[in-house]
Amino acid sequence: MSRPDGRKLAFDECPSDSKPVKVEKWDLNAVKNALDDACKKALNEGYGCVEDHSLMDGRLAICTVAVAFSAFALVWDLLHPFPASRFVLFICSASYFVLMGVLTLYTSIREKSCCYVGRRKDPTGLDPDDVWLLSSNIRKFEPTYHLSVEYRPGGQSEGRHATLSKSVSEYFDETGTLDGDKLWSDLQRLAVSLQDGKKKQ
Amino acid sequence: MGLLELSCLDEVRRMDKRQLYYQFLNFAMIVSSALMIWKGLMVVTGSESPIVVVLSGSMEPAFHRGDLLFLTHDRSEPITVGEIVVFKVEGRDIPIVHRVIKLHGNEKGAHFLTKGDNNLVDDRGLYAPGQMWLTEKDVVGRARGFLPYVGMVTILMNDYPKLKYIVLATLGIFVLIHREN
Numbered sequence: 001m002s003r004p005d006g007r008k009l010a011f012d013e014c015p016s017d018s019k020p021v022k023v024e025k026w027d028l029n030a031v032k033n034a035l036d037d038a039c040k041k042a043l044n045e046g047y048g049c050v051e052d053h054s055l056m057d058g059r060l061a062i063c064t065v066a067v068a069f070s071a072f073a074l075v076w077d078l079l080h081p082f083p084a085s086r087f088v089l090f091i092c093s094a095s096y097f098v099l100m101g102v103l104t105l106y107t108s109i110r111e112k113s114c115c116y117v118g119r120r121k122d123p124t125g126l127d128p129d130d131v132w133l134l135s136s137n138i139r140k141f142e143p144t145y146h147l148s149v150e151y152r153p154g155g156q157s158e159g160r161h162a163t164l165s166k167s168v169s170e171y172f173d174e175t176g177t178l179d180g181d182k183l184w185s186d187l188q189r190l191a192v193s194l195q196d197g198k199k200k201q
Numbered sequence: 202m203g204l205l206e207l208s209c210l211d212e213v214r215r216m217d218k219r220q221l222y223y224q225f226l227n228f229a230m231i232v233s234s235a236l237m238i239w240k241g242l243m244v245v246t247g248s249e250s251p252i253v254v255v256l257s258g259s260m261e262p263a264f265h266r267g268d269l270l271f272l273t274h275d276r277s278e279p280i281t282v283g284e285i286v287v288f289k290v291e292g293r294d295i296p297i298v299h300r301v302i303k304l305h306g307n308e309k310g311a312h313f314l315t316k317g318d319n320n321l322v323d324d325r326g327l328y329a330p331g332q333m334w335l336t337e338k339d340v341v342g343r344a345r346g347f348l349p350y351v352g353m354v355t356i357l358m359n360d361y362p363k364l365k366y367i368v369l370a371t372l373g374i375f376v377l378i379h380r381e382n
Contacts, residue, residue, distance in 0.1 A: 033212075059223075064226065067233050069237075070236055082243055083249070086243075090244045093237050
């Protein structure tokens with residue numbers, strides 16, 4: 001499937017799974033993670049996006065620094081038993097809890113429900129990269145998977161949004177096996193609508 | 202290899218490097234949070250062991266076996282007769298919770314004698330050989346508050362160490378395998 005301007009939409013080349021994804025269908029987290037991972041895989045392998053890990057890396061960095069403070073406090077206290085270590089313990093403890101606060105702010109404000117950021121090189125090589133953002137959530141006790149796709153064409157800071165809200169039962173069978181093709185075709189439809197919408201401007 | 206093929210490990214097998222590292226960080230953060238709360242309490246209370254469990258009935262009817270005690274250790278305040286102190290005898294790990302019954306001197310180098318409320322004799326039998334009095338350096342803290350029964354969990358874990366390891370290992374594995382959002 002290619003478009004008149006020659007840009008090939010590579011979604012048809014759906015990456016075939018070496019092993020079907022099977023999850024515990026009653027576990028909300030497992031279901032959401034499986035859906036998110038399948039979407040990320042579709043964009044990465046099927047659509048040629050390069051995943052931008054900076055949000056995740058930021059979170060990992062904050063957590064690593066916090067654990068480092070805690071490990072330092074442990075070792076220092078072993079080498080210089082309390083009460084000699086009092087000042088160091090105070091600094092490490094306070095820093096740790098401040099970092100936990102920073103982490104909470106980071107996940108709730110900066111990350112929000114964004115689970116994927118991908119960059120796709122412009123085939124003509126002239127424009128800056130297109131950016132694709134995925135956000136998803138499933139509310140507790142509800143079976144609906146809400147996926148929000150944002151498309152920011154080359155260098156723009158404001159993007160176009162499209163959402164998909166479907167019951168998870170449309171993608172999983174009774175055994176909990178994920179129907180990747182169905183998800184990919186829905187995602188493809190959203191992506192195409194966003195790209196076409198852009199061209200109409 | 203059979204154990205590694207368990208379906209619950211499917212989730213782990215599908216994770217990439219970052220997600221795997223995040224699982225370990227999650228586990229490390231849970232341990233760190235507990236550690237930092239403990240160290241933070243040490244700093245705030247001034248005691249090297251801010252929370253202790255009463256192991257015997259020697260302080261009945263005030264404290265019973267299994268009670269949780271909250272300690273502070275304000276080194277500027279002198280120890281007085283009648284206070285309930287927690288002390289460690291030199292060379293032994295287990296802290297003892299008894300009441301001060303006699304005091305020699307009132308400066309920093311004060312010596313004091315302790316006795317459990319429910320005991321017939323004073324603690325000289327518990328002190329190190331040749332030691333007749335306790336000093337301030339033996340004291341871990343002074344009892345400021347308590348919670349009844351909560352410490353029974355710790356006593357149970359110490360009486361059956363295998364139970365402790367099984368519970369901790371199970372929790373640890375669960376945290377490492379289970380992927381949160």
